[in-house]
Amino acid sequence: MSSPIPTHHRALVLKDVGSPLHLSTLPTPHATHGSAIVRIEAASVLSYHGEIYSGVRAYHFPTPLVGGFSAIGRIASIGPDATALSPGQLVYVDCTIRARDDPDTQFLSAIHDSGAPGSVKLMRDVWRDGNFAEYANVPLENCIKLNEGRLCGDLGYEVQDLMHVDFLLTAYGGLRDIRLEAGETVVVCPATGNFGGAGVQVAVSMGARVIAMGRNMTELRRLKDFVRAGSPGAEIETVGITGDEKADTEALSAFGTIDAVLDFTPPQGIKSTHLRSATSMLRRNGRVSMMGFSESPVAPWAMVSKSIRLQGKLMYEREDMVQFFKMLEAGRFAVGKQFVDTKAFELGDWKAAFDTAAEHTGIGRHVVLKP
Numbered sequence: 001m002s003s004p005i006p007t008h009h010r011a012l013v014l015k016d017v018g019s020p021l022h023l024s025t026l027p028t029p030h031a032t033h034g035s036a037i038v039r040i041e042a043a044s045v046l047s048y049h050g051e052i053y054s055g056v057r058a059y060h061f062p063t064p065l066v067g068g069f070s071a072i073g074r075i076a077s078i079g080p081d082a083t084a085l086s087p088g089q090l091v092y093v094d095c096t097i098r099a100r101d102d103p104d105t106q107f108l109s110a111i112h113d114s115g116a117p118g119s120v121k122l123m124r125d126v127w128r129d130g131n132f133a134e135y136a137n138v139p140l141e142n143c144i145k146l147n148e149g150r151l152c153g154d155l156g157y158e159v160q161d162l163m164h165v166d167f168l169l170t171a172y173g174g175l176r177d178i179r180l181e182a183g184e185t186v187v188v189c190p191a192t193g194n195f196g197g198a199g200v201q202v203a204v205s206m207g208a209r210v211i212a213m214g215r216n217m218t219e220l221r222r223l224k225d226f227v228r229a230g231s232p233g234a235e236i237e238t239v240g241i242t243g244d245e246k247a248d249t250e251a252l253s254a255f256g257t258i259d260a261v262l263d264f265t266p267p268q269g270i271k272s273t274h275l276r277s278a279t280s281m282l283r284r285n286g287r288v289s290m291m292g293f294s295e296s297p298v299a300p301w302a303m304v305s306k307s308i309r310l311q312g313k314l315m316y317e318r319e320d321m322v323q324f325f326k327m328l329e330a331g332r333f334a335v336g337k338q339f340v341d342t343k344a345f346e347l348g349d350w351k352a353a354f355d356t357a358a359e360h361t362g363i364g365r366h367v368v369l370k371p
């Protein structure tokens with residue numbers, strides 16, 4: 001199944017923050033102890049990838065590097081200590097890299113070194129390059145085996161559509177962290193972005209009732225239609241984010257008991273009060289997964305009097321990935337356009353991919369590079 005590995009391959013290199021990516025020809029990496037070489041088939045593009053590499057978002061990472069985020073590809077070669085992976089295997093390539101001698105030291109490949117001395121060193125010296133390339137050198141433990149027969153055969157997913165799992169998985173990491181249960185009600189806010197929309201898809205698949213909050217009412221209507229088309233029995237409500245904390249809190253109060261909140265507020269929304277509205281309406285012992293950024297996530301008295309638990313979360317744990325793929329393989333998600341509308345670009349068209357990713361946002365939308 002695997003083809004010979006060429007001596008050189010193509011990759012998108014970021015020389016310096018603020019300079020354009022450059023399609024370069026580089027020596028193909030070799031597998032060593034603890035690593036696999038993956039032939040990348042689809043690499044995920046974030047809505048804010050352009051902001052990261054232009055320096056608009058002050059993320060910290062070494063340069064030069066090969067850009068990227070998570071990806072899907074086929075194992076091309078493996079280090080001698082691989083026990084479960086073999087050439088040809090389709091894998092999800094997780095961009096969350098953890099130090100082997102300290103799994104609490106973690107960073108996001110080609111995105112952010114996390115700022116801790118250990119993760120800065122690991123990204124700078126070892127795992128610097130990302131997946132915007134024909135071949136990537138990846139830690140063995142970051143290659144999650146995909147059941148291709150079940151996912152692409154029985155269920156009919158396209159490989160490029162499976163890339164949508166990186167958004168879904170991230171939301172799942174937060175929801176599993178706060179132990180969302182079937183039958184509970186969860187507020188997802190803001191729900192009109194990629195990760196927020198994914199949060200709605202995952203919460204519905206976990207059997208929760210979802211209240212999706214957002215500023216854009218047109219997009220909220222699309223979100224509701226999207227959920228109902230893919231999951232006809234799902235309970236999905238929408239509430240506008242108006243900028244008026246009291247009004248948003250009252251709007252949420254129409255929906256009865258709220259058990260949990262999943263937040264993906266981007267840095268530019270850090271002062272928005274929507275999360276305070278959502279946390280004000282939580283029941284006693286309500287849980288909040290804070291995956292975004294909010295300056296004032298909860299009113300102090302609400303937090304104390306109702307024993308609210310605020311839980312920060314970066315991405316997900318390995319166990320979450322294993323569990324998530326079981327859900328996917330079990331057929332808990334829709335397939336085709338009711339799962340995701342993927343827009344795919346070649347490596348050389350990275351600029352169009354970044355521009356499209358900034359616009360093609362919201363539930364069931366994704367942009368990928370296909371090296």
Ligand SMILES: NC(=O)c1ccc[n+]([C@@H]2O[C@H](COP(=O)([O-])OP(=O)(O)OC[C@H]3O[C@@H](n4cnc5c(N)ncnc54)[C@H](OP(=O)(O)O)[C@@H]3O)[C@@H](O)[C@H]2O)c1
Binds near residue numbers: 215291
């Ligand atoms: N913890 C983690 O592991 C993790 C992982 C991935 C991402 N994140 C964070 O999640 C954020 C969202 O990512 P995304 O891909 O969903 O972004 P996105 O697709 O660009 O969507 C941004 C979302 O934020 C909303 N928004 C923007 N400005 C706002 C404001 N001032 N007030 C209220 N809402 C506002 C947008 O609403 P409109 O539609 O109204 O513009 C949209 O719903 C990222 O910026 C990142 O910081 C965290």
